[in-house]
Amino acid sequence: MKLVTAIIKPFKLDEVKDALTEAGVQGMTVSEVKGFGRQKGHKETYRGTEYQIDFVPKVKLELAIADDLEGKILDTLRTAAKTGSIGDGKIFVSDLNIVIRIRTGETGEGAL
Amino acid sequence: MKHSTFSFMWLLVVILSVCCGPATVWAQDGTPGAIDTGDTAWILVSSAFVLCMTLPGLALFYGGLVRSKNVLGTLMHTAIILCLISIVWVLLGYTLAFGTDVGGVIGSLEFLFSLGVGQDAYPGTGIPHLAFMVFQLMFAAITVALITGSFAERMKFTALLLFAVLWSVLIYSPLAHWVWGGGWLAEMGALDFAGGAVVHISSGFAALVCALMLGQRKGYGVESMVPHNLPMTVMGTGLLWFGWFGFNAGSALGANGGAASAFVATHIAACAGGISWMGAEWLRTGKPTMLGVASGIIAGLATITPGAGFVSPLAALLIGLVAGVVCYAAVVLKIRLGYDDSLDVVAIHGVGGFTGILATGIFASVGAQGLLYGTPGQFVIQFVLAVSTLVFVVVGTFVILKVVDLVVGLRVSSEEEEIGLDLSQHSERAYS
Numbered sequence: 086m087k088l089v090t091a092i093i094k095p096f097k098l099d100e101v102k103d104a105l106t107e108a109g110v111q112g113m114t115v116s117e118v119k120g121f122g123r124q125k126g127h128k129e130t131y132r133g134t135e136y137q138i139d140f141v142p143k144v145k146l147e148l149a150i151a152d153d154l155e156g157k158i159l160d161t162l163r164t165a166a167k168t169g170s171i172g173d174g175k176i177f178v179s180d181l182n183i184v185i186r187i188r189t190g191e192t193g194e195g196a197l
Numbered sequence: 198m199k200h201s202t203f204s205f206m207w208l209l210v211v212i213l214s215v216c217c218g219p220a221t222v223w224a225q226d227g228t229p230g231a232i233d234t235g236d237t238a239w240i241l242v243s244s245a246f247v248l249c250m251t252l253p254g255l256a257l258f259y260g261g262l263v264r265s266k267n268v269l270g271t272l273m274h275t276a277i278i279l280c281l282i283s284i285v286w287v288l289l290g291y292t293l294a295f296g297t298d299v300g301g302v303i304g305s306l307e308f309l310f311s312l313g314v315g316q317d318a319y320p321g322t323g324i325p326h327l328a329f330m331v332f333q334l335m336f337a338a339i340t341v342a343l344i345t346g347s348f349a350e351r352m353k354f355t356a357l358l359l360f361a362v363l364w365s366v367l368i369y370s371p372l373a374h375w376v377w378g379g380g381w382l383a384e385m386g387a388l389d390f391a392g393g394a395v396v397h398i399s400s401g402f403a404a405l406v407c408a409l410m411l412g413q414r415k416g417y418g419v420e421s422m423v424p425h426n427l428p429m430t431v432m433g434t435g436l437l438w439f440g441w442f443g444f445n446a447g448s449a450l451g452a453n454g455g456a457a458s459a460f461v462a463t464h465i466a467a468c469a470g471g472i473s474w475m476g477a478e479w480l481r482t483g484k485p486t487m488l489g490v491a492s493g494i495i496a497g498l499a500t501i502t503p504g505a506g507f508v509s510p511l512a513a514l515l516i517g518l519v520a521g522v523v524c525y526a527a528v529v530l531k532i533r534l535g536y537d538d539s540l541d542v543v544a545i546h547g548v549g550g551f552t553g554i555l556a557t558g559i560f561a562s563v564g565a566q567g568l569l570y571g572t573p574g575q576f577v578i579q580f581v582l583a584v585s586t587l588v589f590v591v592v593g594t595f596v597i598l599k600v601v602d603l604v605v606g607l608r609v610s611s612e613e614e615e616i617g618l619d620l621s622q623h624s625e626r627a628y629s
Contacts, residue, residue, distance in 0.1 A: 129423060130478075130482050130484065130486065131423060131424055131486075131488055132488060132489070132492060132528050132541060133478065133481070133482065133525070133528050133529045133532055134532055135482075136421050136422075136423055138421065138423075
């Protein structure tokens with residue numbers, strides 16, 4: 086099993102969710118986060134004073150998936166979240182050892 | 198104990214002398230004029246308009262500009278000043294400003310506690326003396342509230358209360374007397390229709406002294422101090438604009454052509470100010486901003502205030518256009534100079550009011566003649582008005598702040614500032 090963590094542009098969330106659901110993802114967790122990458126932040130100006138805003142609003146998606154779906158999901162995710170301009174975000178994939186469904190106590194892929 | 202007995206005796210003597218004295222001394226010709234119902238209706242409504250400028254107008258305008266941890270503290274400044282100064286005005290402020298002139302500098306105590314202020318017409322108008330008193334009350338309240346923008350996010354609440362009362366009695370009342378109450382500037386022929394000097398230069402340059410004496414906010418220039426809610430500020434702008442019609446057109450003290458003229462000039466200057474501020478920042482930083490338009494509208498309104506009843510619509514347009522650019526330049530200059538006038542009271546009200554007083558001396562054409570209409574002397578008088586107001590306010594505010602600092606201290610502690618005024622001063626949060 087894999088844990089996929091993706092940092093994407095907030096306005097892309099609906100599009101990404103629809104595409105992932107279509108590709109067979111059954112659940113995901115979304116949080117509003119702030120951060121920066123190579124893009125760095127942006128500038129805001131209030132009454133002539135410029136502020137360098139380092140942490141840009143982003144959306145973080147977390148999804149646990151079965152190993153055989155990995156290739157398809159990552160392709161779908163990358164395609165749906167891409168605008169082609171700077172600041173599109175990142176996808177991190179890590180191995181997932183244990184998953185437990187709280188209600189039934191099921192473990193492993195059956196609990197996904 | 199001894200002290201309080203003495204105060205009580207003094208109070209008793211004053212009350213008795215006022216109650217038993219001739220309460221209608223002000224009606225100099227002995228027969229009060231007739232009440233005009235239209236005038237009275239307009240001034241009562243205008244008084245409520247000016248209330249709406251202060252709360253919620255100014256409170257929202259300022260509240261949106263601070264960080265979220267200080268929004269209640271900021272709203273609180275305006276709200277409590279409105280309550281406090283209203284009482285101070287009824288008890289003492291009004292008589293110091295509008296009691297019979299004593300030596301050109303102050304009003305007598307004849308209206309102490311507003312005794313003798315009744316339903317008969319105020320001399321030279323068709324409105325009850327009480328209506329005049331309460332209309333002026335609203336001006337007294339908003340002037341002190343305007344200053345709070347300069348020390349936002351860092352003033353100790355007890356210091357604010359003390360400062361507000363002292364400033365209103367010792368600075369505002371004498372100044373209102375000099376210009377509007379028959380004092381030396383009025384005698385000289387100074388023109389200040391609705392308070393370019395009395396309200397805007399005075400609050401604006403008091404704000405400069407406050408900003409310098411309290412010092413920068415912790416983290417100024419390093420941490421982000423981005424306004425927490427600009428839609429709130431824009432709402433406040435709209436309410437200030439709305440209320441300003443009572444402020445300026447109400448200053449005609451009647452429902453008449455003068456009020457209509459001031460109404461139109463006020464609106465045009467507000468629009469022109471919004472446009473020109475936006476243009477100036479668009480040229481300088483590449484983007485037009487909502488806060489820029491809101492600031493320009495207020496700059497236009499502050500600048501037209503002294504001339505509203507004296508200028509043509511075209512002159513108002515010009516004054517508004519100049520206001521937006523000059524006040525924006527003053528904000529940019531503040532950033533260069535590095536003093537932390539947090540919400541730009543100096544740039545918008547001080548510089549706007551000063552510009553407006555001078556502009557009145559140039560463009561006055563309705564009921565008075567300025568420089569362009571053959572009376573260069575008026576410009577000189579306006580200059581004296583602006584400069585003497587500025588000097589009096591700067592010196593007076595400095596002394597008052599020194600006293601307040603000695604008695605209670607001006608600033609919250611560094612830790613309280615870090616936590617924010619809402620929690621540290623008031624134990625509450627705006628957004629939970």
